[in-house]
Amino acid sequence: MPNIKNIKDLRNDLLSKYENAKSDSEKKDLGTFTASASAIIRSLKTELDYNKFKDSDKDIPFLEQE
Numbered sequence: 001m002p003n004i005k006n007i008k009d010l011r012n013d014l015l016s017k018y019e020n021a022k023s024d025s026e027k028k029d030l031g032t033f034t035a036s037a038s039a040i041i042r043s044l045k046t047e048l049d050y051n052k053f054k055d056s057d058k059d060i061p062f063l064e065q066e
Contacts, residue, residue, distance in 0.1 A: 047060055
């Protein structure tokens with residue numbers, strides 16, 4: 001399992017999984033990965049919305065790319 005440090009790593013990992021899925025069971029597992037990624041992204045959106053509401057410019061490390 002890769003060490004996902006930021007949103008770019010998450011995106012690249014998901015794309016790789018989609019591109020490499022060959023068998024039906026691998027394709028079926030994509031739903032689990034997609035659901036997990038969606039939950040992560042929704043939590044980031046919540047954090048961004050909260051910062052906007054509080055008029056804050058607090059950094060969100062997971063969104064930072066190296």
